[in-house]
Amino acid sequence: MSPKDESPKANRRQFLGGVIAAGAATASAITPRISNAADAPAAGEHNHAEHERAPAALPPNGQTIAAETMAPPPLPRLGGRAGSDFMVDVIKTLGIKYLPANCASSFRAIHESLINYGGNTMPEYVSCMHEESAAGMAHGYFKATGKPLITLCHGTVGLMHATMGVYNAFCDHVPMIIMGGNDADAATRPPGVPTIHSAQDINAIVREFTKWDDTPTSLQHFAQSFVRGYKIAMTPPYGPVAISLDAGLQQEPIKPHHAGEALYIPKYVPTSPPQGDSGAVKEAARILVDANNPVIVADRAARTPAAIGLLVELAELLQARVVDLGNRMNFPNTHYLTSPPGVTNAADAILGLEMTDFWATINAYTDNGQHGIGENNRKARPDVRLISIGAATVPTRANYQQFQRFQYVDVDMAADAEATLPALIEAVKSALNSARKDAIVKRGEAARKAYAEYMARTRQEAALAWDASPISTARLCMETYAQIKHMDWSLVASEGNVSNWPQRLWAMEKHHHSLGRSGGYGVGYGAPASVGGALGNRDLGRFSVSIQSDGDLMFAPGVLWTAAKHKIPLLSVMHNNRAYHQEVMHVQRLANFRDRPSNNGGDSGPIGTSIMNPDIEYHELAKSMGWWAKGPIKDPAQLAPALKEAIEVVKSGHPALLNVWTQPR
Amino acid sequence: MTKLTQIILRSALGSMLLAGGAALLCNPAFAQSAEKGREAFARNGCWQCHGYQGQGGAAGLKLAPDPKPLVYFEAFIRNSNGPMPPYSEKILPKQDLADIHAYLSSIAKTPDYKTIPLLNQ
Numbered sequence: 150m151s152p153k154d155e156s157p158k159a160n161r162r163q164f165l166g167g168v169i170a171a172g173a174a175t176a177s178a179i180t181p182r183i184s185n186a187a188d189a190p191a192a193g194e195h196n197h198a199e200h201e202r203a204p205a206a207l208p209p210n211g212q213t214i215a216a217e218t219m220a221p222p223p224l225p226r227l228g229g230r231a232g233s234d235f236m237v238d239v240i241k242t243l244g245i246k247y248l249p250a251n252c253a254s255s256f257r258a259i260h261e262s263l264i265n266y267g268g269n270t271m272p273e274y275v276s277c278m279h280e281e282s283a284a285g286m287a288h289g290y291f292k293a294t295g296k297p298l299i300t301l302c303h304g305t306v307g308l309m310h311a312t313m314g315v316y317n318a319f320c321d322h323v324p325m326i327i328m329g330g331n332d333a334d335a336a337t338r339p340p341g342v343p344t345i346h347s348a349q350d351i352n353a354i355v356r357e358f359t360k361w362d363d364t365p366t367s368l369q370h371f372a373q374s375f376v377r378g379y380k381i382a383m384t385p386p387y388g389p390v391a392i393s394l395d396a397g398l399q400q401e402p403i404k405p406h407h408a409g410e411a412l413y414i415p416k417y418v419p420t421s422p423p424q425g426d427s428g429a430v431k432e433a434a435r436i437l438v439d440a441n442n443p444v445i446v447a448d449r450a451a452r453t454p455a456a457i458g459l460l461v462e463l464a465e466l467l468q469a470r471v472v473d474l475g476n477r478m479n480f481p482n483t484h485y486l487t488s489p490p491g492v493t494n495a496a497d498a499i500l501g502l503e504m505t506d507f508w509a510t511i512n513a514y515t516d517n518g519q520h521g522i523g524e525n526n527r528k529a530r531p532d533v534r535l536i537s538i539g540a541a542t543v544p545t546r547a548n549y550q551q552f553q554r555f556q557y558v559d560v561d562m563a564a565d566a567e568a569t570l571p572a573l574i575e576a577v578k579s580a581l582n583s584a585r586k587d588a589i590v591k592r593g594e595a596a597r598k599a600y601a602e603y604m605a606r607t608r609q610e611a612a613l614a615w616d617a618s619p620i621s622t623a624r625l626c627m628e629t630y631a632q633i634k635h636m637d638w639s640l641v642a643s644e645g646n647v648s649n650w651p652q653r654l655w656a657m658e659k660h661h662h663s664l665g666r667s668g669g670y671g672v673g674y675g676a677p678a679s680v681g682g683a684l685g686n687r688d689l690g691r692f693s694v695s696i697q698s699d700g701d702l703m704f705a706p707g708v709l710w711t712a713a714k715h716k717i718p719l720l721s722v723m724h725n726n727r728a729y730h731q732e733v734m735h736v737q738r739l740a741n742f743r744d745r746p747s748n749n750g751g752d753s754g755p756i757g758t759s760i761m762n763p764d765i766e767y768h769e770l771a772k773s774m775g776w777w778a779k780g781p782i783k784d785p786a787q788l789a790p791a792l793k794e795a796i797e798v799v800k801s802g803h804p805a806l807l808n809v810w811t812q813p814r
Numbered sequence: 815m816t817k818l819t820q821i822i823l824r825s826a827l828g829s830m831l832l833a834g835g836a837a838l839l840c841n842p843a844f845a846q847s848a849e850k851g852r853e854a855f856a857r858n859g860c861w862q863c864h865g866y867q868g869q870g871g872a873a874g875l876k877l878a879p880d881p882k883p884l885v886y887f888e889a890f891i892r893n894s895n896g897p898m899p900p901y902s903e904k905i906l907p908k909q910d911l912a913d914i915h916a917y918l919s920s921i922a923k924t925p926d927y928k929t930i931p932l933l934n935q
Contacts, residue, residue: 610870
């Protein structure tokens with residue numbers, strides 16, 4: 150809160166104590182100059198017309214409505230209009246549609262303003278049962294829509310809960326605005342729990358994995374920080390930002406800014422993403438054109454759907470095979486240049502786009518217990534030329550190691566891949582000469598043949614254990630696909646490892662066909678991200694499906710209730726292998742290395758890794774929270790009819806879950 | 815399979831054959847039981863990476879149908895130095911290994927994917 154003015158502080162404390170105080174702030178001090186568009190464009194979109202839209206285009210805010218209906222002035226107890234009302238005015242200028250959060254006293258003031266002054270719209274409050282669920286929902290929502298959400302957290306304990314979700318967003322380059330309530334004034338804050346839940350610097354806990362954070366000490370400071378935070382989050386590489394909300398600042402009446410000027414809301418103008426330097430782009434084009442076997446590896450390359458077309462154009466120009474690592478839907482898997490990761494081993498040039506781990510494309514780590522740690526081997530050719538384009542390739546944080554091992558590359562552009570692709574395409578076109586054209590055509594023919602063989606091999610692999618019970622992951626995925634493929638579907642999450650069948654055998658051509666993985670591999674991403682993705686897809690008229698694993702769901706299953714409460718249609722097909730299966734294999738591996746039999750304690754995997762005895766009745770769990778659900782399904786013949794029923798429910802606007810017992814991977 | 819694994823396997827296979835290691839195949843003490851093998855496949859954790867029917871997937875190779883010959887099978891399991899952790903005789907007795915091989919050999923052939931409509935979508 151502002152240290153400069155004592156009187157509002159006194160008002161707040163008296164208010165807290167139930168004493169009526171004489172208000173002093175005047176309405177003239179509170180007229181915000183709103184200049185941002187209601188529907189803010191994403192970074193890189195040049196939408197000046199939107200920004201010049203008059204404030205009248207905005208829905209009427211609480212203040213306008215009050216003036217028009219001659220509502221009585223605020224209660225004298227408060228002493229003027231609440232600071233949190235102005236915060237809502239600021240938030241409304243950025244066109245943020247939802248605010249998933251778990252309620253808490255440290256942000257009660259802005260909570261009240263959002264729903265009563267702001268009319269619970271833009272943003273609409275989405276009730277969550279865990280802060281990690283709220284962050285996960287914002288994560289999934291962004292990947293479905295390209296629009297960031299805000300979440301509110303109880304400053305200390307709530308933010309502690311949210312951290313795993315924030316880390317995922319940071320690793321996955323997903324923007325979100327996390328606002329944490331805090332009561333900073335030790336002399337006046339309520340004693341007891343609110344004081345235990347206060348901190349000097351609440352943002353400290355997420356500072357190492359957010360792009361930026363701030364602790365505004367005045368309302369004008371808040372306005373600047375909110376718009377700045379939004380801008381930072383939405384500048385590639387995208388990422389989360391945190392803003393601490395002082396309880397006093399929220400609750401106190403609005404007063405003139407210290408210099409006497411009226412409060413204003415800064416205009417948001419998207420920052421254009423960093424683009425590769427023209428010399429480096431030319432050099433990259435030369436390497437790619439000269440190569441006999443260039444390969445493109447795309448990690449988070451398709452920041453927006455537009456990148457897919459660009460990548461297809463570049464790949465076709467070069468007839469270069471493309472490996473899509475699956476963190477975004479980068480390249481249509483129906484295209485003959487789609488290739489499995491192993492093709493990089495024979496490449497003489499590799500173009501990596503928004504790579505998190507270029508090292509792992511060039512080298513292999515084998516977890517074979519050699520010297521207790523494992524073994525590193527190079528798998529790429531020794532003479533391979535490497536080009537990297539990625540906005541996040543130069544780390545800005547040191548503590549968490551998501552930047553992976555250091556990989557030397559020949560041409561390195563700290564630039565947004567999607568923004569650089571048009572220039573690279575042009576440079577490749579000018580570097581191409583007729584002498585190379587024949588070789589390039591031949592390469593394309595070989596790629597077509599390899600693709601046909603790869604697909605036949607993949608389909609034959611999927612046929613293995615087709616009738617098995619528990620149900621094979623291939624069968625699970627292909628039964629599901631058969632029921633959804635005629636709709637505008639979106640795989641909102643696929644956690645728990647189903648041997649990548651959707652990426653291998655579902656026809657993925659649109660950006661929203663797969664929203665990718667968690668980023669931080671923080672467990673418990675799938676459930677909330679699928680609900681958040683489904684919320685975004687609901688408004689866009691898409692059908693959402695999730696492959697939901699068992700362990701992932703149990704970290705914070707309360708998000709099931711959120712989906713039912715807010716009528717979020719989602720088909721959740723469980724990959725229930727009744728274990729934290731990755732850990733099953735890890736402990737077994739260590740037992741073997743140490744030459745002792747694994748103690749399974751009566752379960753099927755090592756003690757501490759199974760989720761059985763008793764088995765969790767996920768369908769009952771989901772039903773108890775308002776879902777339509779069925780299970781456990783163990784016979785593959787029962788899958789199709791159950792899927793049909795579930796899809797009808799989802800089409801009617803509700804979530805549905807099938808608890809399916811599956812093979813481990 | 816890593817290069818190192820292949821080298822070790824080659825030498826392991828060679829010495830096994832020379833030392834009459836193939837005895838596992840014909841020694842009546844190692845009569846193989848597919849039923850017991852199914853149980854041993856589960857108890858020893860093979861299912862974890864290879865699937866309950868040895869179908870393979872993201873974590874392990876396909877083992878069945880048509881498993882590799884027992885002599886290869888044993889050499890690989892005992893000496894793997896790649897992504898598969900090795901099983902010594904102490905944790906996987908010879909009898910279990912032979913039974914597992916019998917179980918995998920008993921798994922029916924996979925139909926051609928072209929006969930499965932869902933794999934031709």
